[in-house]
Amino acid sequence: MNFKKHTAFMIDFISDFVNGELERYFFDLDYSAYVIEHFPYMELEDPRLTDKFAYTIDRAYERGIDLGLSDEEFRVEISNALDEWLDSKV
Numbered sequence: 001m002n003f004k005k006h007t008a009f010m011i012d013f014i015s016d017f018v019n020g021e022l023e024r025y026f027f028d029l030d031y032s033a034y035v036i037e038h039f040p041y042m043e044l045e046d047p048r049l050t051d052k053f054a055y056t057i058d059r060a061y062e063r064g065i066d067l068g069l070s071d072e073e074f075r076v077e078i079s080n081a082l083d084e085w086l087d088s089k090v
Contacts (some may be wrong), residue, residue: 003045003046004045006038006041006042006045007045007049009038010034010042011086013030013034018078018079023071024071024074031061049085052085056081056084
């Protein structure tokens with residue numbers, strides 16, 4: 001799959017967390033800022049995929065915070081959301 005610049009950035013960032021290359025603390029610190037920075041450009045790149053981002057990744061992020069999931073449970077939640085989001089592209 002070929003993604004444009006801002007969408008690819010978010011995929012890489014989230015994948016780093018899912019793959020254990022980024023601790024939850026740093027993921028939490030950066031997530032909101034990156035969404036604010038990249039989401040408007042993602043909408044221009046692919047509006048349908050960006051809507052799906054809001055209903056998968058962003059919902060999983062908020063749900064993980066609201067439920068107080070452990071770091072590993074949170075990682076699994078985000079991983080599942082990433083898979084669902086990317087499956088929507090194929």
